[in-house]
Amino acid sequence: MNTLTVYRLGRVEYEDGLQLMKVFGEARRQGLCGDVLLLLEHPPVLTLGRAAKRFNIVASDERLASEGVETFETDRGGDVTYHGPGQLVGYPIFLLPEGRQDVRRYVRDVEQCVIRTLAEYGITSGTIPKWPGVWIGQEDSPDARKIAAIGVHLARWLTSHGFALNVNTHLPHFNLIVPCGISEAGVTSLQKELGHAVPMPxxxxxxxxxxxxxFGLQRAEPAPLTSTVCVTLVRGTGPEARVLLLRRRPERGGFWQIVTGRLEAGEQPREAAARELFEETGLRTDVVDLEYRHAFAVGSVVPPRLVEENGFAARCSGDFEVRLGDEHDAYEWVDVPTALARLPFRGLREGVQRSIRALGG
Incomplete structure (x- = not known):
């Protein structure tokens, strides 16, 4: 029997989710891991499938920006859909065996997993032939409403993308689009149907x-995620606010970053953030917890190493002199737009933006 390893990742930036699918897909193709199910939540984002029509995004670019909603084009099937906090997104990375190499059967099986889950909450759901996804209500009923979107991609029977089940989702965000191009019916969530929030775990x-x-798979335990921290160090306020960037030594990648590091045994994230800040800059000060935790894959190693990072911020005076640690060979104080342009990873950019807001910069 093949194995299924389920990773519960919490928040994952959308572009990091694409990278996770890529590296896990390569690992699965090479036989370096069994089948994998990635369970996660994305920040607010609109995704366009291969059949998407741009006019199904009904909100203006200005409205999307004000709501903090990004847009991505993808290689999955389907039209426009929404992902956001409170929505359980599942990415099955399966290499379908010979007896299951049927696209329609695979989609039906994914739908069936969602339908069975909803049944445990006393919710009767099913499919509507002319519309993708999992629905509550009948095709011709005026109260037909979608509770889960399905959008998959298969390449030589390796699966990616998957489903998005509305659990405690902010449903007004669906008003930004015509969900999956279907204007005749609405959307719903577990929370709305049951009248109360439902624990995501x-x-x-x-x-x-x-x-x-x-899918007839044997559950396997996942390796624990590596715990890390990132710290945005800021000096100045308003238009004069500057962010400290550190350049990693060439043998460590040579890219610019903010302060980052792993937790040591027995450390709490706040302790690790303060320690890393001192070791990498020489500054001893309090750090502010941004309440920003997200997961991602480190590099393009196969199979991937998964990290959960906690974001923090700190402020220093204008006359503070940076003392570099061993990991970096240069530093610069830069304005926020420059920092966002130089930082190569979405999570670090998000950390900077949250830090400026948290510190009133």
Whole structure:
């Protein structure tokens, strides 16, 4: 029996999710891991499938920016859909065996996993032939409403993308689009149907169990995620605010970053952030917890190493002199737009933006 490893990743920036699918897909193709199910939440984002029509995004660019919603084009099937906090996104990275190499059967099986999960909450759901996804209500009913979107991609029977189940999702964000190009019906969530919020870990466990059952897979325990911190150091305020960037030594990648590092044994994230800040800059000061935690894959190693990072911010005086640690060979104080342009990873850029807001810069 093939194995299924389920990773519960929490928040994942959308572009990091694309990278996760890529590196896990390569690992699965090479036989370096079994089948994988990535369970996560994205920040607010609109994704356009291969069949997407741009006019199904009904909000202006200005409205999207004010709502903090990004847009991405993808290689999955389908039209425009929305991802955001409170929505459980599942990316099955499966190499379908010979007996299951049927696209329609695969889509039906993914739908069935969602349908069985909803049934555990007393919700009867199903499919509507002319519309993709999982629905509550009948095709011709005026109250037909979608609770889960399905959009998959298969390449030589290796699967990616998957489903998005509305659990505690902010449903007004669906007004920014015509969901999946369907204007005749609405959307709903577990929270709306039940009248109360539903614990996400509970839903994750149920859907993971159904994926193992439906696809005939044996659950395997995932390796623990590596815990790290990032710290944005800021001096000045308003237009004069400057962010400290550190350049890694060539043998460590040679790219610019903010302060980053791993937790040591027994450390709490705040302790690690303060320690890393001192070791990499020479500054001893309090750090501000940004309450920003996200997961990503480190580099393009196969199989990938998964990291959960906690974001922090700190402020220093204008006359503070940086003392570089061993990991870096240069530093610069730059304005925020320059920092965002230089930082290569979405999570670091998000950390900078949150830090400026948190510190009133």
């Amino acid at each position: 509970e839903v994750e466990e149920k859907i993971a169990r159904h994926f193992a059952d439906v």
